[in-house]
Amino acid sequence: MSESWKRTVTSVSDKLFPGLAFYHPYAEDGGLHLGNQIVSDLPLQMSLYFNIVFYPLWLVSSIVMLSLKYECLTSMYRFLVVTIFVFVIVVECLRLYLGYVGNLNERIPELAGFWMLSVLLQLPLQLFLFINENTLPQPLDRIMQLIMIIMLLIQLFTGFKALRTAARYQANRFHIMKFQLVSESKSDLDLRLKSE
Amino acid sequence: MRMVLFSHGLVPTRFLIILSHLSIAVLILWSRDQNVKSCLSLDYTDEEYLLQDKELVIGLSIALGLLGFELLGFLSGVTMFVPLTAMISIACHGSASILLTYFVLDEWDCHLYWWLFTFCSVLPAVTEAVTILRSLFLKN
Numbered sequence: 001m002s003e004s005w006k007r008t009v010t011s012v013s014d015k016l017f018p019g020l021a022f023y024h025p026y027a028e029d030g031g032l033h034l035g036n037q038i039v040s041d042l043p044l045q046m047s048l049y050f051n052i053v054f055y056p057l058w059l060v061s062s063i064v065m066l067s068l069k070y071e072c073l074t075s076m077y078r079f080l081v082v083t084i085f086v087f088v089i090v091v092e093c094l095r096l097y098l099g100y101v102g103n104l105n106e107r108i109p110e111l112a113g114f115w116m117l118s119v120l121l122q123l124p125l126q127l128f129l130f131i132n133e134n135t136l137p138q139p140l141d142r143i144m145q146l147i148m149i150i151m152l153l154i155q156l157f158t159g160f161k162a163l164r165t166a167a168r169y170q171a172n173r174f175h176i177m178k179f180q181l182v183s184e185s186k187s188d189l190d191l192r193l194k195s196e
Numbered sequence: 197m198r199m200v201l202f203s204h205g206l207v208p209t210r211f212l213i214i215l216s217h218l219s220i221a222v223l224i225l226w227s228r229d230q231n232v233k234s235c236l237s238l239d240y241t242d243e244e245y246l247l248q249d250k251e252l253v254i255g256l257s258i259a260l261g262l263l264g265f266e267l268l269g270f271l272s273g274v275t276m277f278v279p280l281t282a283m284i285s286i287a288c289h290g291s292a293s294i295l296l297t298y299f300v301l302d303e304w305d306c307h308l309y310w311w312l313f314t315f316c317s318v319l320p321a322v323t324e325a326v327t328i329l330r331s332l333f334l335k336n
Contacts, residue, residue, distance in 0.1 A: 046271070053208040054215065139226040143219045 006109040013112035017163050019171030039169045040103045041162030047154045048099045054151070055092060058144050065141050077134050088125050091117060099155065108166055115159045122152060206282045210270065217289040217316075218263050220296045225256045231299070235306035248306055255313055262321035269324045274331055281327045285320045292316030 066085065070078065095117040102110025129135060130145040137145070224231065228249070233240075235248045266285065269275045275282075295312055298304065 050208075050211055053211060057212065057215075139223050140219070143222055147215065147219075 009109050009113050009116070013108075013116070013163075017112070017167040019167040039106050039162075039166045041158055041165070044099070044155060044158040044162045045103050047151050047158065048096060048103065051148075051151045051155070052096050052100065054147065055096065058148055059089065061140060061144050065138055069136050069138070072136055074134070081129075081135050084125055084128060088122070088129070091121050091125070095122060099159065103162060106166055108163070108170065111159065111163050111166065115156070115163055118152060118156055118159065123156070126152060206279060206286075207276060210282045210285050213286050213289040213293065214263065214267055214270065216293045217296070218260070218267075220293055220300070221256055221259055221263065224296060224300055225253065225260070228252055228256075231303060232306070234303035252306060252309065255309055259313055259317040262317050266321055266324045269328055275324055275327045278327050281320075281323050284323045288316045288320045 062085065066081065073081065095114055098110045098117070099114035101107065102112075102114055126145065126149050130137065130142065130149060232245060232249045232252055235252075236244055270285075292312060295316070299309065299312070
């Protein structure tokens with residue numbers, strides 16, 4: 001099940017980051033050392049680390065503020081804010097885990113999933129909690145939300161760059177591997193490449 | 197090597213404490229009406245109000261500026277792994293956060309803020325600047 005999910009994410013992300021579909025999660029390369037370049041991104045890793053550290057504080061303060069102002073909200077906004085909070089909490093956990101593990105181990109499906117989650121789900125939801133006046137944002141709400149949004153934006157920009165670098169590196173590796181095939185090699189990768 | 201051993205607890209602590217000081221300072225800046233009123237005597241004129249208001253705004257803004265400078269030095273990595281700076285920073289900003297919370301909730305007098313400012317905003321910024329200068333000049 002996770003394999004089909006990875007394939008779907010990779011094929012969708014290939015539209016945005018060309019070269020990404022060349023990614024093969026194989027550790028062995030038949031004894032050929034194809035470069036020791038580190039392709040994880042430092043600013044992305046730092047912002048993810050600090051986001052993970054900051055997340056519990058944001059959670060506690062947001063829940064306390066919500067419980068304090070719950071009576072003052074209209075019934076529609078009560079439902080809306082609680083739903084959005086549940087979504088944001090779950091998506092944030094998933095997103096931070098994917099980004100942290102993906103960047104550290106240079107695993108592209110996790111990184112792509114993290115970036116998609118950030119852009120499509122997290123950005124609108126956080127902006128809604130920050131900007132909409134009907135949720136009665138208090139100064140503390142605004143400050144915490146602003147810090148989260150700043151970290152989110154940093155992750156979006158650096159994540160895009162990191163994903164592009166990693167995809168390009170994998171594409172280069174694939175090209176080099178094709179030229180360095182040993183004719184008698186019987187490893188999985190060489191057999192597959194020879195059959196293409 | 198020693199610094200890496202310290203970094204597992206010190207770095208996130210310092211980051212969170214700086215952020216907490218930042219948020220409480222911005223909070224006071226945002227809703228400072230009640231605090232300014234508590235600085236003045238019961239029958240105050242508009243000029244006195246504006247004067248106290250301006251003083252508090254200037255104090256808080258300079259504190260925020262020094263905080264931003266320290267955060268910059270921290271996040272750029274120059275002072276991230278220096279344990280002494282981290283300890284001073286944590287102690288000062290921690291006490292600043294707690295005392296500023298009392299400042300807001302108990303409606304302290306305005307001139308007490310300047311004591312807070314000296315010990316808890318200027319001191320970490322100075323140690324930060326000294327550390328940055330040391331790392332710049334001792335490397336060469």
